[in-house]
Amino acid sequence: MEPIISVKHLHKSFGAHKVLTDISVDIHSREVVVVIGPSGSGKSTFLRCLNLLEQPQEGDIIIEGTSLMAKSTRINDIRTEVGMVFQQFNLFPHKKVIENIMLAPMQVRKWPADKARQKALELLQKVGLSEKAEMYPASLSGGQAQRVAIARALAMEPKIMLFDEPTSALDPEMVGEVLAVMKDLASEGMTMVVVTHEMGFAREVGDRVLFMEQGIVVEQGVPEQLFGNPSHERTREFLSKVL
Amino acid sequence: MDFRFDIIVHYLPVLLKGTLFTIGVSLVSILCGSILGLVIGFGKMAPRWYFRWPFHAYINIFRGTPLYVQILIVHFGLIPLFYGKTYALMSAFVALSLNSAAYSAEIFRAGIQSIDPGQREAALSLGMTKLQAMRFIILPQAIKRMVPAFGNEFIVLVKDSSLLALIAAPEIMYWSNTMKGQYLRIWEPYLTAALIYFILTYSLSKLLNYIERKV
Numbered sequence: 001m002e003p004i005i006s007v008k009h010l011h012k013s014f015g016a017h018k019v020l021t022d023i024s025v026d027i028h029s030r031e032v033v034v035v036i037g038p039s040g041s042g043k044s045t046f047l048r049c050l051n052l053l054e055q056p057q058e059g060d061i062i063i064e065g066t067s068l069m070a071k072s073t074r075i076n077d078i079r080t081e082v083g084m085v086f087q088q089f090n091l092f093p094h095k096k097v098i099e100n101i102m103l104a105p106m107q108v109r110k111w112p113a114d115k116a117r118q119k120a121l122e123l124l125q126k127v128g129l130s131e132k133a134e135m136y137p138a139s140l141s142g143g144q145a146q147r148v149a150i151a152r153a154l155a156m157e158p159k160i161m162l163f164d165e166p167t168s169a170l171d172p173e174m175v176g177e178v179l180a181v182m183k184d185l186a187s188e189g190m191t192m193v194v195v196t197h198e199m200g201f202a203r204e205v206g207d208r209v210l211f212m213e214q215g216i217v218v219e220q221g222v223p224e225q226l227f228g229n230p231s232h233e234r235t236r237e238f239l240s241k242v243l
Numbered sequence: 244m245d246f247r248f249d250i251i252v253h254y255l256p257v258l259l260k261g262t263l264f265t266i267g268v269s270l271v272s273i274l275c276g277s278i279l280g281l282v283i284g285f286g287k288m289a290p291r292w293y294f295r296w297p298f299h300a301y302i303n304i305f306r307g308t309p310l311y312v313q314i315l316i317v318h319f320g321l322i323p324l325f326y327g328k329t330y331a332l333m334s335a336f337v338a339l340s341l342n343s344a345a346y347s348a349e350i351f352r353a354g355i356q357s358i359d360p361g362q363r364e365a366a367l368s369l370g371m372t373k374l375q376a377m378r379f380i381i382l383p384q385a386i387k388r389m390v391p392a393f394g395n396e397f398i399v400l401v402k403d404s405s406l407l408a409l410i411a412a413p414e415i416m417y418w419s420n421t422m423k424g425q426y427l428r429i430w431e432p433y434l435t436a437a438l439i440y441f442i443l444t445y446s447l448s449k450l451l452n453y454i455e456r457k458v
Binding site (some may be wrong): 075080083 | 351359361364365366367368369370371372379380383384389420
């Protein structure tokens, strides 16, 4: 089967600083790929290349057969199919929770307001925050804000969801509620790419784990193999520090 | 010291006309200056240096030279160049608008750049265009932060319009000077002018406080 995302020989630098070196990864539909690695390993940059929030210098990314690097590709069209959840939530503080979720479907997908509202209410129920619909983001806890951010991304009905360290900015007692929502999503068959430090989540939910260090994919495999019997010294070293 | 209210009363009709002129020229200059400032502010944020450069130069030139000098150049140089002769009303609002645009541009730029880049990224990641991200996400938040700075700029502009007396634009200071010339008195004309300016700027600051609470 054709992979839904195909990354080919990707290179990215910030000025003279090389961040990603020759990354090639295929991700299939309904797969949950977890990217782990030390800070500065390039894993967030890799994720941000997948919806072109970062522009790679070389290589190609093909999503559902469309090259992101081709001049004819309208990147906004790709982004409507690829949802993203950020470490800092990035909710729109001047809009109510429900408006945060309704805005993109109405402006980008041109849905009428009642359809967008209904979808938003469904999603709020799904993430367990129906009662917060009319609140502003400032009144939410970190865990609640991140669940709203997930709902906001899902409102566009994306085929792929990217998570950029979704629990790293949360107090420890709130990590569970966000991971629970992500687990639900994975079990429904959403294609997910997750950058995280939550090794428990990687082991339990991940179909495949990529270990990145210094801008390269050092090793990848199913969680049992990567966590249980890593084949590279660097992977072993990293895991011994975090597990 | 005797204070002659009768000469103030005598001059009241022209002073009121002058006040209307000051208000009119200030309003038009605030409006034109803000619109021009918006364009210049965005120009200064252009990704490439050769697009940015002219806007950058504009701001530096207009902020770096006295309004006094700018008024003279506009009045005796620029306007005659296009219009054939001097025209105080035109010079008045062209000079004030051009000057105000430089400051407004910086207020727009600073306001927009003060918004966390994550806001723009979130909007783009949802498939919004750059224009939609600006309109629905960045500008509404940035404008809130710009209001106090704009209030300050508008008040400065009203006071700076007094420099237009220089080119015989019939505003408040022009008539105060005339009054001083006719009666050879100091306190009455200048205190009256000061009081009028104060009433104008104080009302404006009250209005702006109200707007600040509203947005």
